[in-house]
Amino acid sequence: MxxxxxxxxxxxxxxxxxxxxxxxxxxxxxxxxxxxxxxxxxxxxxxxxxxxxxxxxxxxxxxxxxxxxxxxxxxxxxxxxxxxxxxxxxxxxxxxxxxxxxxxxxxxxxxxxxxxxxxxxxxxxxxxxxxxxxxxxxxxxxxxxxxxxxxxxxxxxxxxxxxxxxxxxxxxxxxxxxxxxxxxxxxxxxxxxxxxxxxxxxxxxxxxxxxxxxxxxxxxxxxxxxxxxxxxxxxxxxxxxxxxxxxxxxxxxxxxxxxxxxxxxxxxxxxxxxxxxxxxxxxxxxxxxxxxxxxxxxxxxxxxxxxxxxxxxxxxxxxxxxxxxxxxxxxxxxxxxxxxxxxxxxxxxxxxxxxxxxxxxxxxxxxxxxxxxxxxxxxxxxxxLNVKARKPDREFETPDVASPRVIIAGFGRVGQIVSRLLRAHDIPFVALENSVEQVEFSRRFGGTSLFFGDPARPELLRAAQAQTAEVFVLGTDDPDVNLRTARLVRRQFPHLKIVARARNRQHAFRLMDLGIEEPVRETFYSSLKMARLTLQALGMPEDLAEARVDRFRKHDEQLLAKQYLVYDDDAALRETSLEALGDLQRLFEADTADDGMHREENV
Missing domain, CATH: 1.20.1530.20 (Na+/H+ antiporter like fold)
Known part of the structure; x- marks a missing residue:
């Protein structure tokens, strides 16, 4: 009963x-x-x-x-x-x-x-x-x-x-x-x-x-x-x-x-x-x-x-x-x-x-x-307020391509540049983008390897043949989505080499936690070029400006690796930043002294 x-x-x-x-x-x-x-x-x-x-x-x-x-x-x-x-x-x-x-x-x-x-x-x-x-x-x-x-x-x-x-x-x-x-x-x-x-x-x-x-x-x-x-x-x-x-x-x-x-x-x-x-x-x-x-x-x-x-x-x-x-x-x-x-x-x-x-x-x-x-x-x-809700996105598309060597997650500015270089070298790739508008816009210009879908969905990555690909380019600009996708790829496709875009240093540290050794900070290299052009505009010779910027790049990359060990400690981060600033100033002062000695010898 x-x-x-x-x-x-x-x-x-x-x-x-x-x-x-x-x-x-x-x-x-x-x-x-x-x-x-x-x-x-x-x-x-x-x-x-x-x-x-x-x-x-x-x-x-x-x-x-x-x-x-x-x-x-x-x-x-x-x-x-x-x-x-x-x-x-x-x-x-x-x-x-x-x-x-x-x-x-x-x-x-x-x-x-x-x-x-x-x-x-x-x-x-x-x-x-x-x-x-x-x-x-x-x-x-x-x-x-x-x-x-x-x-x-x-x-x-x-x-x-x-x-x-x-x-x-x-x-x-x-x-x-x-x-x-x-x-x-x-x-x-x-x-x-x-x-x-x-x-x-x-x-x-x-x-x-x-x-x-x-x-x-x-x-x-x-x-x-x-x-x-x-x-x-x-x-x-x-x-x-x-x-x-x-x-x-x-x-x-x-x-x-x-x-x-x-x-x-x-x-x-x-x-x-x-x-x-x-x-x-x-x-x-x-x-x-x-x-x-x-x-x-x-x-x-x-x-x-x-x-x-x-x-x-x-x-x-x-x-x-x-x-x-x-x-x-x-x-x-x-x-x-x-x-x-x-x-x-x-x-x-x-x-x-x-x-x-x-x-x-x-x-x-x-x-x-x-x-x-x-x-x-x-x-x-x-x-x-005369605000209309956007129409719901459709389900993801199933990529129908031969075995790609590279998968690109995100087809914004970063993903597009990477794809153009790959296409120029005849390297097969699949690009995944979660914005319907971006997919439709890019396809007007011949984006035949671009497909709609959330790259953080494991079924879409399997459909894109991630299990046979070699490299995963993580070009999404949202840090949360970026990290979630990286974790998924690390867990389900550990053989893939991940090349990841980082918003800032904290985002880069989190990616390094996942075993991504060299996250690419999205504004770092463009900022270096702007700094070099600024030094040249102030009268510094081109070769000297390039050498100074290159020294700064190497110094900052070393600092990033050093700060990664203490990135969850604000006091240690501040201390390492101040030490790095002093070290950099001493390096540039030494370079300036060396340049002066070389000029005197030439005279």
Whole structure:
């Protein structure tokens, strides 16, 4: 009988998902909203097909654990370093300001205790990463000014959710024991447990994954990834901390690992399925009777949430992001809603007695309605501003060429020059470019070896016969895409010699981490030529100017190799830069003295 009930429930879940999610995506409302509607339909507030909401929530919360692990994997230090100003500037300002305003309103207008108001303010300060990134991807606006700022704010919100989740058990525990703060011994246990997980992860995780990788079994690799996530989460639970914090820490520890992408691909099916189940369980717990019996209160709270976050986001876009008036409104429409992390925070707050069930149900309904309004707000603002979404790109093309010796990733200025030289020497190559406009433009001028597609996709590289090629030219200008592609090629096609373009010294160091010995800094050689021409324009003889520039080139290349050993230490970088400047000045002074002696001898 129990098996029959399980199968019946499983069929209902799958049927609701298959119907609701495609319809939601068809109208560009997002998969998350589809899951929420599916849960609403089959839950107690809908047709009442599933009654055991607590049992479903207990299973589905593991989807949140896996989501936190994947977020941790994506938060690699180099990614945060490249975006540090936007992430820790705009993101921090948005979360703190929104949290303070909403927390103050919750405390003064609705009478929440200070601890509860802080948690509610933090939960409602978060926006939907799933909605935001999906909308930016669908509209092809991820690289726009407001898209980059929106991504940075969402990235910080993901980071901010972790301490917020970790603080709830401590605040809840202190409320249970009156107004006294948490015991120092408990705090010490928590901090000690986190330190133990971090140190143990640093020392053990890579050797373990290296050992498992030698077995060559996908199933064992997947099991190991799940073991790491569940094991770290269990340790966190044993010391009285949220399991989601453990999963996040496990992800962060492996963010720079060579196994990162393999882990992500192994976890993704489980994460997607269980996360969908989590959103269905949230939809099942939505109490529609609140909207029916108190429509003015619920709709008023939705309007208040959107207005409060808009009052923070719009001026923040103008001031911190230096966006135009129009882009600030588009940023506001994108991020004014509540987010999926708020469901996690509110559920945890209720279980720790920071909120009662009615307060939690009201907030969940408000967040759900705000998320439902997000796609409509984005479309409406774009229509008012007369901005049209770009048409979605087509799937990648399958290169149909004889075995190429070279594969070029990126067909911008760098890729085009490399291809012209290869074509002049009759060297077969395949060029891959992710911009439809660039592909169509270049083909007008005879780019017959150019194909559309993302060079960071392994199936496209296999179709381009990377397994038989000799050299991989990495000419993409986005450092993140560049590094992601380099990691993929290193892992799946280790025989390829990679010639990589680097944006700057930090980017070059990251490429050197991947075993690329001589990354080519994109402005270095052109800057040397400009320096030589400047010296000549100031009256220096051509041969002398060329010799000085060549000496500087060799000196800077030696400095790059020296600084690579300490590039993650700012103090050491400054020290080596100052030493190098002094060395260079002494070398030029010696050269000047030698030139003077030669001139005297000639006289």
């Amino acid at each position: 129990e098996n029959h009930q399980f199968l019946q429930s499983a069929v209902i879940f799958l049927l609701a998902t298959v119907v609701a999610v495609p319809i939601s995506k068809r109208f560009k409302l997002g998969a998350v909203l589809g899951y929420l509607v599916a849960g609403l339909a089959i839950g107690p507030s809908g047709f009442g097909l599933i009654r055991d909401t607590a049992g479903v929530a207990a299973i589905s919360e593991f989807g949140v654990v896996l989501m936190l692990f994947v977020i941790g994997l994506e938060l690699s230090p180099q990614r945060l370093w490249v975006m540090r100003r936007a992430v820790f500037g705009s993101g921090l300002a948005q979360v703190l300001l929104t949290m303070l305003v909403i927390g103050a309103v919750a405390s003064m207008a609705f009478g929440l205790a200070a601890r509860s108001a802080v948690i509610v303010g933090g939960a409602l300060a978060l926006s939907s990463t799933a909605f935001g990134l999906q909308i930016l991807a669908e509209r092809k606006e991820a690289n726009s000014g407001y898209g980059r700022m929106g991504f940075a704010i969402l990235l910080f919100q993901d980071l901010a959710a972790i301490p917020l989740i970790a603080a709830i058990p401590l605040l809840g525990g202190s409320m249970e024991h009156g107004t006294h703060p948490p015991e120092l011994s408990r705090i010490a246990i928590v901090v000690g447990g986190i330190v133990l997980v971090v140190l143990g992860g640093r020392l053990l995780l890579r050797p373990v994954f290296r050992f498992v990788a030698r077995a060559g079994s996908v199933e064992v690799s997947t099991a190991t990834a799940l073991l790491v996530v569940m094991g770290t989460a269990l340790v966190m639970e044993l010391i009285g901390v949220s399991v989601t914090l453990g999963a996040f820490l496990a992800g962060v520890l492996l963010a720079d690992s060579e196994y990162r992408h393999e882990l992500e691909s192994n976890i993704e099916p489980f994460k997607g399925l269980l996360l969908g189940l989590f959103f269905i369980s949230v939809g099942m717990s939505v109490d529609l009777s609140l909207l029916i019996h108190q429509p003015l209160l619920i709709l008023g709270l939705v309007a208040l949430l959107l207005a409060t976050k808009s009052l923070v986001l719009w001026p923040l876009g103008l001031a911190a992001g230096r966006l135009s008036m129009a882009d600030s409104w588009r940023l506001t429409a994108l991020l004014a809603c509540g987010g999926e992390f708020a469901f996690v925070v509110l559920n945890l707050a209720q279980s720790n007695h920071l909120l009662d069930s009615t307060q939690r149900n009201v907030l969940v309904l408000v967040i759900t309605l705000s998320m439902a309004l997000t796609p409509l707000l984005v479309i409406s603002v774009a229509a008012l």
